[in-house]
Amino acid sequence: MTTPDEPIVVGIDGSEDAVHAANWAVGEANHRGAALLLVIVNDDPARASHAESAVHKAAAKCRAMAPHLAVDVEIAKGRPVEELLRHSRKAQLMVLGGRGHGGFADALLGGVSSAVATHSSCPVVVVRRGVPTTVGPVAVGVDGSESSSAALRFAFEEAQRAGAELLVMEVWHEGDLLAGPLPPDERDRVQQDVEQSLAEQVSALHEQFPDVRTRQLAQRGHPVAALTDAGRDAQLLVVGHRGRGGFDGVFLGSVAAGVLHHAPCPVAVVRSSDDTAT
Template sequence: MVTPDKPIVVGIDGSEDAVRAANWAVAEADHRGAALLLVIVNDDPARASYAEDAVRKTAEKCRAMAPHLAVDVETASGRPVEELLRQSRKAQLVVLGGRGHGGFADALIGGVSAAVATHGSCPVVVVRRGVPTTVGPVLVGVDGSESSTNALRFAFEEARGAAAELLVMEVWHEGDLLAGPLPSDERDRVQREVEQSLADQVSSLQEEFPNVRSRQLAQRGHPVATLTDAGRNAQLLVVGHRGRGGFGGLFLGSVAAGVLHHAPCPVVVVRNGDDRAK
């Protein structure tokens, strides 16, 4: 949910990936009408000047990109994961680079980004290497669970803010049912059931977001591979943190981790309200 009173927090470590994440966050803050808070976590007092210089330089670049945005900086001490999780409790969104440069404060290496994305109190975006595109659809993976419903709402809001098409995908595969492949007539039956489930999930929110162009795709395949492949043409991939399992389930815990490591576009992980307390 867009909450302009809360900032978008960006984890900074001086790496190119962190700068790329900050650039993405500038555009996001612009259409959300939110302030930007750049946070660098330093666990080595001897590196204090480096940390302050890194966050200051990134802030200057952000202000040059959007002079009208409020951009604040904060240098914190402690462990990166713990501090960024604390920041997530007061943010509407946390944005991180896919990998840092190593070195002080453990940097924002992939493990830190993944840990924050799967335990944060607000949605967390991980911007991987490569230049994020501003064209293409917003892509969301769903499975009918509460977590994916929250992800679907987030994706509708993002598509509306970016004036983008929304592609809603539900992926299923026989491995959820049997050890072997299904007969063709059974595959057809399951496909029809998944298509109906997908239509039901989208219908109520489509009424709430009438100006968002959406299309639905129910597809048989491996969830991580299928969503990653679809993400090649997307500007953002949205997944929930926990799925319901079952034949149509995305097993979102493992899928979230998988797409965080493999998707070529920025990935946002949306957690349940109940999950955030854990």
């Protein structure tokens, strides 16, 4: 379990994506009252000066955005995924760029971001390059699994910190339930079941976050497409690491991976305590 005094860790690799992610992390650190730790991983002595320059340049931009914010830097040696995962054990949040293509293009590629998001001990936010919106709702996909329950709690916390509306979505796909299309009456029944499941999941947390305005959306469709579409108007899209609930296959890791690759807004991937223990 993370604590308030643990930092937000940002992976830096010299790319514009990583700098953009660090800028996003400044706003998150302000909301959380947390310190920032910018980490660059370098295993080539010949690039040591470039690594130091890249991480300090990113830190200077963060300090310029928020002079009161505590910003530290670290140059780590080793493999990027291993080092970032090691730092995730002592972080309350990790923030990464969508892909790296700067001076250290091999250090923080999209594949590394995905690997860290899959195995991190803390929630991971992947920020794609472009200007992420700071308005609009926090959106979260749920399916009743332990992983999505952790994602839902994280989304409530984020919405409360940002003073934003929370859009809670449960997307079902009939191909995941039966071999063939459902007849209309069965489709209506499944829709009602999903709506009830969604209401129960939201109700379980709403009393703890009474000030968060929520909107619920249960719909038939493909989870990646539906969540990506919701991300067009969202300031943050939250997904669980994998699904193990009543609708197996609706929210598997492949869906989280698809959202990471296609969502136009920052994406948070949250693992349950059971996942992080494995």
